[in-house]
Amino acid sequence: MTVFGISPAVADAFPDTLIALVTATGVHGHEPWPHTAAALENLEQQLADGSWQPADETDPRIEAWHAAYRSFGTNPRRTRPSVDALGRRFAKKGTLPRINPAVDSYNAVSVRHGLPAGAFDLDHVTGDVEIRHADGSEEFTPLGEPDTIENPKPGEIIYTDTTGVLTRHWNHRDAHRTRVTEDSTHVAFVLETLRADRDGHLLKTAAHELQGLLLPHAEQTRVYYLSPDQPQAGA
Numbered sequence: 001m002t003v004f005g006i007s008p009a010v011a012d013a014f015p016d017t018l019i020a021l022v023t024a025t026g027v028h029g030h031e032p033w034p035h036t037a038a039a040l041e042n043l044e045q046q047l048a049d050g051s052w053q054p055a056d057e058t059d060p061r062i063e064a065w066h067a068a069y070r071s072f073g074t075n076p077r078r079t080r081p082s083v084d085a086l087g088r089r090f091a092k093k094g095t096l097p098r099i100n101p102a103v104d105s106y107n108a109v110s111v112r113h114g115l116p117a118g119a120f121d122l123d124h125v126t127g128d129v130e131i132r133h134a135d136g137s138e139e140f141t142p143l144g145e146p147d148t149i150e151n152p153k154p155g156e157i158i159y160t161d162t163t164g165v166l167t168r169h170w171n172h173r174d175a176h177r178t179r180v181t182e183d184s185t186h187v188a189f190v191l192e193t194l195r196a197d198r199d200g201h202l203l204k205t206a207a208h209e210l211q212g213l214l215l216p217h218a219e220q221t222r223v224y225y226l227s228p229d230q231p232q233a234g235a
Helices: 008-013 034-049 060-071 082-093 101-113 194-216
Strands: 003-006 016-023 117-121 129-133 157-160 165-168 188-192 220-226 232-234
Touching: 003 008, 003 016, 008 194, 016 082, 016 194, 034 082, 034 101, 082 101, 082 117, 101 117, 101 157, 101 188, 101 194, 157 220, 157 232, 188 194, 194 220
Parallel strands: 003 129
Antiparallel strands: 003 232, 016 188, 016 220, 117 188, 129 157, 157 165
């Protein structure tokens, strides 16, 4: 079992954080996922006909992440939270990327609800995962750049395991090592809000929506929640 945890310092700095951890085992990534395909197409149609727009940086859900990024020294307009970057790309291009069914599922849920989302192949995670401030000595290899090594800035919030950094700038970019592919069979998905008082219900709706997309294509799925009051959960 992989335990995900929020460090005391992060919990103190962001006391209204709520993170949904959606786990899936026995994932079948090589078969068609028609409900995920339909979810993507539905969002694209709503954008095209003007009945819906993705959240932008004027939306309170995105504003909260911009403020958080600035608090740990990251310029959120240069290095954007994942949901902000995805929404901007979607609004500009009119289409969402097709990566693989599992990734497409969390992208659809993320942009629909205006919440950052990500995923880790747990077979490539070592030890437990902690959300904490970087000390500057950690190493990160960005997704799609297996020969690149970066060092997060001291104070930057990261997801990390016993080998290295899994995400930079909290949720800006994922690591290459733990990327989710069609071959991934044991996956942990995360959905995040910094304002559980306002958006906790939205996060829980999104988590169960994601679980619903996973259910037909996994042997087992579960949903856990991390918060300053419950800072650990097993995957």
